[in-house]
Amino acid sequence: MIAELEFTEKFIDTRVSEFAIRENLIFPTLKAAYRPYANLFSLWSHRFIRYDETLVGTPDYLVSQRSNLGKTVLGKPLLLIAEAKKNDFDGGWAQCLAAMVAAQKMNEQAMTIYGIVTDGKMWQFGKLEKDCFTFNERLYTLDNLSELMGAWDFIYTQLQAQLMCYVN
Template identity: 50%
Template sequence: MAFTSYKHLEMLVKAFQLTYQEHDFIVESHLPLNNYFKQRFQIILREGVVDNSESAICENLIAPILTEAWYNYKDNFLLWSHQTLIYDEDLSGIPDYILAQKSPLGKIVFDKPFLAAMEAKKDDFTSGWGQCGAEMVACQKINQVEGQTIFGMVSNGKMWEFAKLTDNLFIKNIKSYRISDLEELFGAVHYIFQQCQLQL
C-alpha cells in the first residue's frame, strides 16, 4: 500500500498495532527570525496566490519555513523534497518533505536515518495524518533504531500540527500552530529540528 492508502490514523494504528495518545510535547524554542525572511514572507502572504493547491502550499508556505529552520542545522541534515521513500510494498510513496541526516557520501545521497516527515494537505488533516503517520512508520522501520523518535508535521499552510512516534507509541501534539503567529510556529518547527539533532 502507498502512504496515500492510509486515509486516517485509526487505519494506521490498527495496521501496525500502535498506541495513540494526545498531549503537548513541544517546547517552543525562541530563535529569532531573520527580519528579511519575515518581511518577504509577509509580502508573499499578502500579495501571492499561496493556497490554491497542495503544490502552492508546499512552495509558498511550507518550504520557506522549513528551509529557514534547516539553515540552523545544515551541517548535519538535508531537507529532501518529494523524494521517493520505500520500506516495503505496504509502506512506500513520496513524502512532501523528509529531514534526513547528511550522508558522508555527499548531498546527492538520500540515506537513513530519516528523522522527520512533513505532509501538505489542502484542508484535510484526517488523510494528512494517515499519510504522514505511514511515512513516520516507514522511517522508523528503515532506521531500525530502538527508542528513536520520528517526528511528523501536517499543514494546510495556515495551520500546522505535530506528532512523534517512539517505538509503538504515537503522540499527537494537542496544540496546533498558526502561520499568523509566525514566531511561535517557527519556534515549534525549530524544536522539532533540535530534537532530531539530539538523536544523532
C-alpha cells in the same frame, strides 16, 4: 522571513492550488527552519522512500540525517512532513504516519520519528516512539512565526540529541 511572508500574503494568491501553497508557504517555511541545521541534516522534497512492498511512497517532504556520502544520498529519515490537502489534517496524519512507520523501519533502530502536518498556514507536530504515536493538538500558525520557529527549533534539538545517541 517575516517580510517575505507579508509580501506573499499581500500579492500572491496562495490558495489557488496545492502547488501555490507548497511553493509560497510550506517550502519557504521549511527552508527557513532548516537553514541553521543544514550541516547536520538534509531537507528533501518529494523523495521516494521504501521499506517493503507495503511501506513505500513519496512523502511531501522529509528531513534526514546528513549522509557522509553527500547531499544526493538519503541518510536516516528522521522527520516526515505531509501537506493537509484541502485542510484535511486527519488525512494528512494518515499519510504522515505511514511514512513515519516506513522511516522507523528503514532506520532499524528504536529512534523516535517526528512528523508534521500542515496546510501552509497551520502546522501540527507529532512523534512516533516505538509503536506509540502522539501528536500535539495545538496548531502553530504563520501568524505567530516566532512560536512556529520555536517549535521547529525544539524538533531539531530533539533530532540532534537523538543523533548523539545513535551514531551511525
